[in-house]
Amino acid sequence: MNTVDPLGQALYFTAVSSAAGEAAKEAKKKKAGAQQSAGIFSAMLKKNEEANELASAGLPSEIAGMSVEDAVVFLKDRVTTAGDKLIDSMTEDAFAEYRRAVSQFMKYVVKYSFEIEELSGRRNRRTNKERIFVQVRIIDEKLNNLAAEILANQADKFLLLKRVEEIRGLLVDVLAS
Numbered sequence: 001m002n003t004v005d006p007l008g009q010a011l012y013f014t015a016v017s018s019a020a021g022e023a024a025k026e027a028k029k030k031k032a033g034a035q036q037s038a039g040i041f042s043a044m045l046k047k048n049e050e051a052n053e054l055a056s057a058g059l060p061s062e063i064a065g066m067s068v069e070d071a072v073v074f075l076k077d078r079v080t081t082a083g084d085k086l087i088d089s090m091t092e093d094a095f096a097e098y099r100r101a102v103s104q105f106m107k108y109v110v111k112y113s114f115e116i117e118e119l120s121g122r123r124n125r126r127t128n129k130e131r132i133f134v135q136v137r138i139i140d141e142k143l144n145n146l147a148a149e150i151l152a153n154q155a156d157k158f159l160l161l162k163r164v165e166e167i168r169g170l171l172v173d174v175l176a177s
Helices: 006-056 068-088 092-113 141-153 155-176
Strands: 114-123 130-138
Touching (some): 068 141, 068 155, 092 141, 092 155, 141 155
Antiparallel strands (some): 114 130
């Protein structure tokens, strides 16, 4: 009869339990990696949705994921760059780019610095119509002041734009008659 080697069995069971522990660690790592991948995917999805929302509002998609301050600086730089291009070369493309940059800057400022609230008033006894009052509140005073300062710095370019638009209007009048 063969004798049973207790030491061999102990090594076998130790190896099995160690392998089971390693397998559990690997499974845990895979699960954590999957959660991290899901986190990355959801962050990318959120940024893409924000970019689509900005594009539908007429704003550049580059500002998606930026803080309000960073986005304002980005848009301000675009206005300044487009204004400098317009002064250097007075082409139709430079004019359109400057106009677009100013428009996007103003849309962003209005979107993030003002809040519009509708308040209902009393009903008129004769017409039975309810009066609705609109209240505009400034949310971010610093952003509003920055916008005013930037527009003041761009005043000479706005005068140039006014003249260009006036000339275009005259040309349209000449062609129409």
